Amino acid sequence: MRVSSRIDGSICGAILHVLYPPLSPLRPSPSLRSSAQSPSSCSSSRLPTASQQPRRCLSLLATRRRPSPLTLSSSSRRRLLLCVQALQTSRLRFDGDPAAVRVNHAAAATVENSGPEPEHEGYAAPEPQPLPSPSSSSPNPSTTTGPAITPQQPQTRKKQKHLKPIRRPLTKEELLALVDPYDDTEEIGRVEDYLQYLRDPYMRGYAEPEQPKVTLARTAEDEEYPSLEQVLEPADEGTRHVLWELRFAVLTRLRSPHKVDLDHIYELYQRLPEPRMLYLHARFRHQLLRALGQPDERDSASMLRYFAVIADVKNTGIPLTTAEWNCAIVFATKYVGRVTDVEVDTALKLWREMELEAGIRATDVTFNILFDVATKAGNFPLAEMIYREMESRGHRYNRYHYTSLIHFFGLKHDTSGMRAAYREMVEAGEIIDTVVLNAMISGLLRSGEEAPAERIYERMKALSLGPSSTNPFSPNSPPILPVRTPLSDRFITQALLMLSKLSRRHPHAQPHLQDMAPLAPDLQTYRILANHYGVKRGDLGRVAAYLDDMKHFHIPLHHSIFLALFKGFARHGGYPRSPWSEQRLEGIWNALLQALDAAQEGEGGIEVRTWLAIWCLRAFAKCAGSRERRVLEVYDVLKARWALSPEEEQFMGDFLSGLVNRGFGK
Numbered sequence: 001m002r003v004s005s006r007i008d009g010s011i012c013g014a015i016l017h018v019l020y021p022p023l024s025p026l027r028p029s030p031s032l033r034s035s036a037q038s039p040s041s042c043s044s045s046r047l048p049t050a051s052q053q054p055r056r057c058l059s060l061l062a063t064r065r066r067p068s069p070l071t072l073s074s075s076s077r078r079r080l081l082l083c084v085q086a087l088q089t090s091r092l093r094f095d096g097d098p099a100a101v102r103v104n105h106a107a108a109a110t111v112e113n114s115g116p117e118p119e120h121e122g123y124a125a126p127e128p129q130p131l132p133s134p135s136s137s138s139p140n141p142s143t144t145t146g147p148a149i150t151p152q153q154p155q156t157r158k159k160q161k162h163l164k165p166i167r168r169p170l171t172k173e174e175l176l177a178l179v180d181p182y183d184d185t186e187e188i189g190r191v192e193d194y195l196q197y198l199r200d201p202y203m204r205g206y207a208e209p210e211q212p213k214v215t216l217a218r219t220a221e222d223e224e225y226p227s228l229e230q231v232l233e234p235a236d237e238g239t240r241h242v243l244w245e246l247r248f249a250v251l252t253r254l255r256s257p258h259k260v261d262l263d264h265i266y267e268l269y270q271r272l273p274e275p276r277m278l279y280l281h282a283r284f285r286h287q288l289l290r291a292l293g294q295p296d297e298r299d300s301a302s303m304l305r306y307f308a309v310i311a312d313v314k315n316t317g318i319p320l321t322t323a324e325w326n327c328a329i330v331f332a333t334k335y336v337g338r339v340t341d342v343e344v345d346t347a348l349k350l351w352r353e354m355e356l357e358a359g360i361r362a363t364d365v366t367f368n369i370l371f372d373v374a375t376k377a378g379n380f381p382l383a384e385m386i387y388r389e390m391e392s393r394g395h396r397y398n399r400y401h402y403t404s405l406i407h408f409f410g411l412k413h414d415t416s417g418m419r420a421a422y423r424e425m426v427e428a429g430e431i432i433d434t435v436v437l438n439a440m441i442s443g444l445l446r447s448g449e450e451a452p453a454e455r456i457y458e459r460m461k462a463l464s465l466g467p468s469s470t471n472p473f474s475p476n477s478p479p480i481l482p483v484r485t486p487l488s489d490r491f492i493t494q495a496l497l498m499l500s501k502l503s504r505r506h507p508h509a510q511p512h513l514q515d516m517a518p519l520a521p522d523l524q525t526y527r528i529l530a531n532h533y534g535v536k537r538g539d540l541g542r543v544a545a546y547l548d549d550m551k552h553f554h555i556p557l558h559h560s561i562f563l564a565l566f567k568g569f570a571r572h573g574g575y576p577r578s579p580w581s582e583q584r585l586e587g588i589w590n591a592l593l594q595a596l597d598a599a600q601e602g603e604g605g606i607e608v609r610t611w612l613a614i615w616c617l618r619a620f621a622k623c624a625g626s627r628e629r630r631v632l633e634v635y636d637v638l639k640a641r642w643a644l645s646p647e648e649e650q651f652m653g654d655f656l657s658g659l660v661n662r663g664f665g666k
Contacts, residue, residue, distance in 0.1 A: 169511030170463075175426045178459050179419055179440055180452060188420045191405060195384060195417075224282040225318060232278045242271045243279060250284070253291045262295055266305050277316045285313070286321065293327040294490075303335040322363055325354045329369050339376040347373050364395040368404055375408045383408060399430050399496060403439050410443020415452075418443050429503040429510060431496045433517040434460070438524050445532045457521065457529070461549070464520030492518070523558055526550045530564040538572035540579040559606050562592050566612070569619035582623045589616075589634070596641050608642035613652060621659055628660065 181188060226232075234240040246268040253260040269288070272279055280288065292309055295302040310328055313320060320328075329350050333343040347370055354360050362370075367390040374383040390401075402425035409417030422440060426432065437456055444453035496517060503510040526546055534543040543565070550561075565588050573580030595606045616638065617631055624630040635656055644652065 169515040191420050228281050231281050250291050298334045303331045333373045344377045368400045372404050406439045413447040415447050430500045431517045442528050527560050534564050534568035563612050566615040566619040570622050573623040585623050613638050
């Protein structure tokens with residue numbers, strides 16, 4: 001769900017007033033509050049001095065310019081409250097089942113109707129304290145014999161009382177201290193210095209060719225065609241009923257994605273007569289494209305479905321918006337697991353069509369998508385060209401660009417560039433969250449710097465467990481449990497962008513705004529660590545320690561974790577006295593079956609996919625004693641539990657035949 005770009009300073013003031021009324025840097029003085037309440041006292045009060053002007057402006061922002069619910073539309077107020085509630089629920093402490101955290105309309109209404117919270121010391125700026133030592137909570141792989149994986153059992157839901165946030169606000173110096181340099185004498189330069197070092201020096205003496213300037217005549221009426229008065233009237237009652245069902249399904253999908261499947265929406269759309277788009281007014285067309293552009297997983301089926309609807313729009317002569325072009329570029333590049341030159345060429349062709357034929361200028365989001373695609377494909381000269389083009393057009397960096405820069409330098413094994421990008425992100429007032437720290441951990445591990453990556457992980461654990469706990473894993477200090485879903489991730493991302501805007505406007509409030517960002521390890525953190533230490537290094541003891549941490553943080557098991565474990569058994573098992581033994585493989589297999597049975601009962605989200613089944617069969621073919629018989633048994637059990645398409649089942653049958661014919665690697 002996208003938040004309108006027209007949300008200005010009044011909304012920012014509303015967020016500051018709702019979330020942090022007792023902020024000491026922003027709290028107006030009693031005289032100002034009394035003058036704001038009494039019109040008669042305003043005329044008799046003295047004018048503020050020059051030193052009191054910032055406090056006066058901020059007090060007006062928190063009092064007189066605070067918008068009432070009637071000044072905003074219902075949709076804008078609802079989007080704003082959902083963003084705020086998504087961040088608040090991700091930073092609270094809960095003692096019961098983490099599934100009790102929900103971002104719903106009832107919680108958003110509670111935030112809307114509630115008044116300012118009473119002042120307490122949880123939001124006061126404390127004295128700076130050093131970060132906890134990572135050595136006190138580091139895992140001990142030597143004492144771990146194997147990964148103890150048990151599926152998450154559903155807990156009895158109880159009404160829990162929300163406690164106050166326990167983590168104190170982090171300053172810029174403490175955020176910079178999360179990522180340490182090589183040594184104390186290292187001086188990290190600007191990101192531009194490291195990019196200039198990577199460029200070819202012989203290309204600097206030539207002027208860049210002038211870009212073609214193409215402008216097309218476009219008006220607001222073209223984008224909003226057809227209107228309610230211009231749509232085609234259904235010829236029969238059946239078409240009218242299909243339109244009603246399609247509108248209801250699209251609106252339900254946008255509000256509750258788990259209730260309506262996108263295949264059902266596309267099937268209803270296909271039942272409309274040609275030309276289908278002329279039966280949909282402009283607002284309904286944008287809602288349909290937004291719903292189809294937010295699938296549960298971007299694969300080839302969702303990509304073909306989206307481009308089929310885009311083709312109907314273009315054939316009708318209706319222009320696409322910038323967001324719809326960006327979504328098309330994302331679909332053309334992220335429907336596969338590994339980005340190649342084919343996807344890069346497709347993205348560049350869509351960009352050319354967007355600017356030269358449609359006459360729509362690329363935004364900062366477009367350049368970030370292109371930069372990310374070129375980086376993941378390994379085309380670093382193209383990524384640098386896109387970076388320079390974005391700079392020449394004057395686009396401002398945001399959290400997406402800085403995170404992509406960190407990933408870019410990580411792929412080039414340039415850890416100094418990663419640290420420079422992270423430092424500039426902090427200095428720019430952007431909010432640091434788990435996604436940014438995961439990018440740092442991934443790049444450091446890829447570059448061979450395991451010790452700095454582990455220190456970042458230990459600091460994430462220390463911040464999430466709270467500074468007051470001496471033993472990070474004591475039962476008296478339960479961890480902060482953020483519940484992440486695709487819908488809440490979109491809300492949190494939009495809220496972080498808004499908080500970054502507030503941080504740049506009000507630098508004194510930056511530590512308190514940073515305190516709202518989630519910094520605890522999530523599923524992606526343990527996925528990165530399991531793939532590095534399990535698949536690449538073959539360190540089963542370290543993987544077992546991270547799985548214990550994952551269980552302590554109540555992070556549910558995911559098929560990506562099982563995929564990393566089966567990859568480790570397939571690559572490092574099968575020889576005598578190996579820690580990746582057949583007994584431990586059977587324990588992982590039993591845990592997977594229990595998790596699949598729980599998922600079928602609606603208690604989890606694990607499912608058998610093609611790659612998981614392939615590496616599971618390879619692991620048993622490498623480690624099992626009676627290999628042929630055991631592999632066939634595992635295949636039959638997986639076949640009874642997967643939900644693959646006929647083409648995927650045929651592929652799995654061919655893979656099993658090839659595995660048997662090769663004699664299991666003998």
